[in-house]
Amino acid sequence: MKFFKSTLAVAMAAVMMIGVSACGQKEEQPADTTTEQQGETAENTEAKKYIIATDTTFAPFEFEDKDGNFVGIDIDLINAIAEDQGFEIEIQSLGFNAAVQAVDAGQADGVIAGMSITDERKLSYDFSEPYFDSGVVMGIAADNEEIKSYEDLKGKTVATKVGTEGNTFAESIAEQYGFEIVVFDDSNSMYQAVLSGNAVACFEDYPVLGYAITQDIGLKIVTEKEQGSSYGFAVKKGENQELLQMFNDGFANLKENGKYQEILDKYIQE
16 A cells, blocks of 8 residues: 555656656747748748849930949939839940840840830830920031021931931931931930031930030030920830839829929030
8 A cells, every 4th residue: 555655656656847848848849930031021021123224325324424323314314213113223324225125035124225115115015194395306417507497408418316216306307308227326426427418417315415515515405396205214015014004103103202303404405
């Protein structure tokens, strides 16, 4: 009997110790997913990065300053919108044709390059709300006193830049006024054609030629501004709609808070 009581006491003590030990241990829980979820959330909220193609030979909208930095209305605008909307961008200077081709090929997410919104382009691209209303003027050498109007172009050659509103306008009146057109890939080459006498005039978007003239390039404007198309930011049709919406939302905010006008005033003197 004594042996039984001792054995029972030992057993009860063991049970009590196991109970105490069990109470002292934390119940094993499934893996804590809170930290993992927070990590996933951080990744999901990390700023998206987009490749934006442009043409940095179209001052004052996009060009390189003396230090090689990309500057201009379009460059400042897309940077300000990216900051406003919380996304990141990588700007690639490709030239106008290569810029739109990069968007076509999916190598760039969008293009901002003083790109006129036209019905033809709408077949291939989705455009933002217009951010600038342009127009076309004719420029000639500053010392040229013979060319004063379109009538004076008969039998002569004029210069334009590929893919621009100026080129489209020149083509629309070439037969009427009897002149030939030579097309260049960049504005500087077009201006040099006029200065060298290989062309008597050039057709260019008025803020672009106006800005160039302030840099003493040796040209002058001799016509009133013709109504042109508006400029827009573009993405490949049906793609990058989130980016397009952020551009529109950011642009609306910049107009409201005055930053857009500050950008214009920085590059265009009325």
